[in-house]
Amino acid sequence: MSILKSALQTVFKPILPQLRYARRRWSRPHFAKAQRTSMLRRLDPKHPRFDAFTDYAFSTVSRGEEAVAIVRRYRSIDGVRCLDIGTAYGGFPIAFAKAGAAEAIGMEIDPELLKLAKALLLDVPCNARILSGSVMDAEFMASLGRFDIITNNDVIEHVDNPWSYTNIVAGMLCPGGVLYTSLPNSRALNHVISDAHYSIFGISLLKHPEAERCYDQLFAEPYDVAEFYRLPEYMQMFAAQGLDTDILPVDAPDVYQLSRGVRELRSMVDIKIPGALDAESRDRIRAAVLAYVDEFEALYREWQRSEDPQQVQQILLNYGMPVWRLLSRNK
Numbered sequence: 563m564s565i566l567k568s569a570l571q572t573v574f575k576p577i578l579p580q581l582r583y584a585r586r587r588w589s590r591p592h593f594a595k596a597q598r599t600s601m602l603r604r605l606d607p608k609h610p611r612f613d614a615f616t617d618y619a620f621s622t623v624s625r626g627e628e629a630v631a632i633v634r635r636y637r638s639i640d641g642v643r644c645l646d647i648g649t650a651y652g653g654f655p656i657a658f659a660k661a662g663a664a665e666a667i668g669m670e671i672d673p674e675l676l677k678l679a680k681a682l683l684l685d686v687p688c689n690a691r692i693l694s695g696s697v698m699d700a701e702f703m704a705s706l707g708r709f710d711i712i713t714n715n716d717v718i719e720h721v722d723n724p725w726s727y728t729n730i731v732a733g734m735l736c737p738g739g740v741l742y743t744s745l746p747n748s749r750a751l752n753h754v755i756s757d758a759h760y761s762i763f764g765i766s767l768l769k770h771p772e773a774e775r776c777y778d779q780l781f782a783e784p785y786d787v788a789e790f791y792r793l794p795e796y797m798q799m800f801a802a803q804g805l806d807t808d809i810l811p812v813d814a815p816d817v818y819q820l821s822r823g824v825r826e827l828r829s830m831v832d833i834k835i836p837g838a839l840d841a842e843s844r845d846r847i848r849a850a851v852l853a854y855v856d857e858f859e860a861l862y863r864e865w866q867r868s869e870d871p872q873q874v875q876q877i878l879l880n881y882g883m884p885v886w887r888l889l890s891r892n893k
Contacts, residue, residue: 589685590620590682590685590686591685592681592682592684592685593620593651593678593681593682593684593685595681596677596678596681597616597619597620597651597678597681598616600674600677600678601615601616603674604674604783605783606782609781609783610760610761611759611760611761614761619650619651619678621653622650622651622652622653622654622656622682623653623656623657623682623686624653625653625654625715626646626653626654626655626656626657626658627657627661629654629657629658629713629715629742629744630657630658630661632742632810632887632889633711633713633740633742633889634661636740636889636891637710637711637738637740639658639661639662639663639711640662640663641662641663641664642663642664642665642709642710642711643663643664643665643667643707643708643709643710643711643736644658644659644663644665644666644667644709644710644711644712644713645667645668645669645706645709645711645712645713645734646658646666646667646668646669646712646713646714646715647669647697647712647713647714647717647731648669648670648671648697648714648715648716648717648720649668649669649670649675649679649692650670650672650675650678650679650716651675651678651679651682652668652670652678652679652680652682652683652690652692653682654668654713654715655667655668655690655691655692656668656682656683656686656688656690658690658711658713659688659689659690660686660688663711665689665691666688666689666690666691667690667691667692667693667706668690668691668692668693669692669693669694669695669697669706670692670693670694670695671694671695671696673694676692676694679692680692693706697721697727697730697731698726698727698730700730703730703734706734707734708734708735708736708739709734709735709736709739710735710736710738710739710740711739711740711741711742712731712734712735712739712740712741712742713741713742713743714731714741714742714743714744715742715743715744716744716745716746717745718743718745718796719745719746719748719787719788719789719790720786720787720788721788722788724788724789724791724796724799725799725802728799728800728802728803729802729803732800732803732804732805732890732892733803735805735892736892737892737893738891738892739891739892740889740890740891740892741800741805741888741889741890741891741892742887742888742889742890743796743800743886743887743888743889743890744885744886744887744888745796745885745886745888746758746759746766746884746885746886747793747880747883747884747885747886748766748767748790749766749767749790749792749854749880749881750881750882750883750884750885751815751820751823751824751827751881751882752884753766753884754766754767754827754851754854755827755830755834758884759787760777760780760781762776762777762780762836763834763835763836763847763851764831764834764835764847764848764850764851765777765847766790767847767850767851767853767854768846768847768850769789770787770788770789772843772846773785773787775843776836776839776843776846776847779838779839779840779843780836780838780839792880793809793879793880793886796886796888797809797888800888800890804892804893805890805891805892805893806890806891806893807888807889807890807891808888808889808890809879809886809887809888810887810888810889812883812884812885812886812887813883814878814879814882814883814884815878815882817862817865817874817877817878817882820877820878820881820882821858821859821862824854824855824858824859824862824881825855825859827851827852827854827855828852828855831847831848831851831852832848835847835848858877858881861873861877862877865877
């Protein structure tokens with residue numbers, strides 16, 4: 563059976579992208595066509611994340627449904643007002659609308675993404691609305707009023723001033739409202755090996771100017787990630803707005819497996835750094851990765867001496883958990 567499976571994979575592998583696209587055209591014809599046109603206009607098909615970006619786009623509704631399931635544990639969705647900030651492809655407001663929200667709005671500043679979200683609404687009709695606007699536009703935000711539920715998925719790491727951003731978003735929550743935030747952990751081992759946005763080794767450990775300099779040497783498209791912060795800093799941003807925030811559980815590797823993976827970074831660092839980078843950029847990534855390994859190993863040795871269960875949870879939270887999901891409540 564394995565031989566037959568391998569043979570079939572060999573035969574069909576060259577045409578799998580076409581088959582996948584045909585299936586998507588059949589299930590969501592307007593979105594599939596618009597998304598393919600947009601991708602070819604914005605990215606070279608040889609970009610290492612071309613297929614990943616496409617898969618991410620088509621998972622938009624399922625990711626919205628996952629957020630619905632999470633938020634439902636904390637408050638009812640029936641008959642409430644929901645806002646998704648940086649809605650991108652529109653899957654979150656669609657999911658909340660279909661789950662019973664009285665009003666589900668998605669807002670997006672990128673005109674290309676707005677077109678895609680509106681194309682998706684043609685394939686998944688519901689009472690969701692997609693609006694053009696920036697969260698930093700005070701007049702626009704005031705015109706929307708307040709919401710019972712606000713979601714922002716993979717948004718805050720693209721914002722130049724996340725402190726101002728959280729201030730504005732918190733001010734739009736009704737009393738008792740909830741804010742769901744999902745963001746990548748830039749120091750998770752798998753993101754160090756291959757960052758969540760562009761699959762570049764070590765770039766997630768760099769400060770924004772250094773990361774942008776590296777990216778510009780590899781790709782023609784603009785680098786659209788801002789600054790990454792550590793989890794305590796994000797928690798402070800929400801606490802400063804009077805929000806009570808919980809860190810929701812997400813699967814993380816076993817601590818021993820994590821330790822082995824981090825140690826292996828020393829041997830792979832010179833192999834994994836992109837050869838197209840100049841010497842200065844390669845040196846910056848190398849230094850950042852080795853410092854990361856040293857930091858982890860010091861904490862790991864400290865935990866081995868103490869065997870404190872809270873300490874190992876912090877190690878997993880800060881180095882193993884690939885995504886932080888936060889649920890904030892307005893008092």
